[in-house]
Amino acid sequence: MSLLIKIHKPIPHIRSFSVSTINAAKHSCKLLVIGGGSGGCTITAKFSRHLKKDEVIILEPSLHHYYQPLWTLVGAGVKTVADTRRPEKSVLPSTAKWIKDYALSIDPSQNIVKTTEGDEIQYEYLVIGVGLQNNYDKVPGLLEALNDPKSGVSTIFSADYCEKTWNDLKNFRGGEAVFTYPDTPIKCPGAPQKIVYLADAYMNKTSVRSKTNVTYNTCLPVIFGVKKYADALLKVVERKSINVNYKTVLKEVRADKREAVFFNADDKNKETVLPYDMLHVTPPMHTPEFLRNNKNITDAASFLDVDKYTLQHKKYPNIYGIGDCTNTPNSKTAAAIAKQCYVLEANLLNTMKKNEPKSRYNGYGACPLLTEYGKCILAEFIYDGVPHETLPIDQSRETTIAYYMKKDLFPFIYWNLMLRGYYHGPELVRNIINPLGM
């Protein structure tokens, strides 16, 4: 009798595949890491040094790893998407066992994770770093418009569409350029406005800016969550004559009429329809299906429910979380993960020794806010929006050095140190050159 069960299931917008119990396998490990993105790779590298060969399993379906922070510069024509991509295999340690599959379900009381192909993985300890995904379906008309090469609609928040932003910019001949920020938590909350500033700079270069209205519609009530940098960014907005509409959220894209429909965050019945010649969308985001379907480990919003200081799961002490998929109230950035991985490593090692986790994450995050080709405000801050700067200068100023750090230094550190588990953020440098962090 055949045991073949076929379930066709569309997962993360790109692929569909089958589940076959015939090939299902059972695995067991000391540490299972779910997600091989920025957080998962870093933790896998660290624990592959603490544990023996194959004691760490990494569960990650993608064949490629992307350095997402460069997608902003792809959208502005400074880099290509190929510059941001490497084979997943090349960023994983050879001593860890890589299972190329999606986590489907978890039984945290039995320490078992099932995969979409039907495998079962028994773990002693678990780290979850499955990131955030774009939720195109929340905005009717958006996905169709993104997939139409001539629509003038793009997003830097995807490897599939960030080069389209650059194409749209190159083809733009003036008119209405509209940019958005959604009403969900997103990764890199600074990126939606970075692309506005770079687009403005490019339009100046090509002399179309004088015949263009640039509009930035954001669901937020402020331009940026940390006052020091918000004050500086408002000056940039003024200098560039950008129309900013707060509490204004994209509701629908009518690509056939080249219209974007927005609602007011305080009164959803209040609608505005804007015509556009170019529309850059920051899509709503949500956690992957694995978390949305396993409510036993998440909060009400489907984020992994961890302690914001120790990163340990609130209910299951042998589970930790890292990166964008957790409910820690920091800015969701790779910079945050650099600091988190240090805290998580120390705490998980303690948990493995049956001790309490002692290391505390202070909410550090950083956001290099590109304002021109060659200029950047390097925002660095901890929980509650307190600035925590590394350089002995006022980092709310637009500087050339911050631009080259973003473009060249941070990618170098990411590929060569962070993903190998050797980078914990700029704390050491800060303690030497700017101990007060002000």
Ligand SMILES: Cc1cc2nc3c(=O)[nH]c(=O)nc-3n(C[C@H](O)[C@H](O)[C@H](O)COP(=O)(O)OP(=O)(O)OC[C@H]3O[C@@H](n4cnc5c(N)ncnc54)[C@H](O)[C@@H]3O)c2cc1C
């Ligand atoms: C346009 C843009 C600009 C940015 N700019 C900056 C910046 O300037 N500075 C900065 O520090 N950060 C920036 N970021 C944010 C940064 O890239 C992310 O915060 C970081 O990559 C998140 O890492 P992560 O490990 O949490 O998630 P990801 O790196 O997204 O990885 C999640 C992984 O989980 C896998 N996964 C999903 N579901 C499952 C499942 N069911 N089973 C197994 N695996 C699964 C995915 O395939 C993926 O590989 C930017 C991001 C974007 C998109």
